[in-house]
Amino acid sequence: MKHRKKMPFTDAVIHECQRFLDVVPLNIFHCTTAMINFRGYTIPKGTVVIPLLHSVLFDKTKWETPHSFNPGHFLDENNCFKMNPAFMPFSAGKRSCVGENLARMKLFLFFSTLLQNFTFSSTDDPANIHISPVAGSFIKLPRLYKLLVKSRA
Ligand code: HEM
Structure with missing residues (x-):
């Protein structure tokens, strides 16, 4: 993990994958437990917030x-x-993901270990690849791709 600071491009790619994938676009619904004023709007107690x-x-x-x-x-x-x-x-705030640090660590370790050990290439012309995710009812998922994976050993 201490190598992450020395690998800014890898780190940037992982962050951009997460941003671009937009895996939970609506987040998890929340509900106000009391009436609050937010930026000039009064939100009654019990309002569902998305x-x-x-x-x-x-x-x-x-x-x-x-x-x-x-x-x-x-x-x-x-x-x-x-x-x-x-x-x-x-997400953000008091109810943001409790697994964030673990997830970020795993993303870095999996991604960098895979790239260290294998070369990935497309079986198709990269120009024909749609990298935008597929939107489901609640989460977005990456599309399915055919990959050629070669060991670097
Ligand atoms: C890339 C991986 C992950 C993403 C993108 C993600 C994203 C999220 C999001 C958007 C929420 C909703 C926060 C909110 O309600 O405002 C959430 C909640 C939560 N996540 Fe994750 N998560 C990931 C991995 C994990 C892992 C690995 C764990 C556990 C080890 C975890 C445990 C939880 C728990 C327990 C909550 C509920 C927190 C609460 O309601 O107080 N997540 N996550």
């Missing part, structure tokens, strides 16, 4: 090219890793 993560992950005021896969969203001018506060696939 905190749209999609709107943050694709906000054109927060991302240079929100609808394109662009690891540059997480790199500064020196190609060092740069976090973006609008990166919130794990």
Whole structure:
């Protein structure tokens, strides 16, 4: 894990995959436990709130090219890793994902170990590949692809 800081591009690609996949676009529904005022709106107790993560992950005021896969969203001018506060696939606040640190660690270890040990290529012309996810009723999923995987050993 200590190598992650020295691998800004890998880290940026993983973050951009998570942003672009937008796996839980509607987040999990929440409900107000008391009446609250939020940005001038009064929200009564018991109101169902749907905190749209999609709107943050694709906000054109927060991302240079929100609808394109662009690891540059997480790199500064020196190609060092740069976090973006609008990166919130794990949600935010008191009820955000408790597994975030574990998930982020696993994503890095799996992704980097696979790339260290195998070369991946497409059986199809990359120009014909649609990288946008498929939207289900609740979550988005990656499309199915045919891959050629060769051991680097
Ligand atoms: C890439 C992987 C993961 C993503 C994108 C993800 C995303 C989320 C999201 C969006 C929520 C809803 C937060 C909210 O209600 O505002 C959530 C909640 C939760 N996640 Fe994850 N999660 C991931 C992995 C994990 C893992 C590995 C664990 C456990 C080891 C975990 C445990 C939980 C739990 C227990 C909650 C409910 C938290 C609460 O209601 O207080 N998640 N997750």
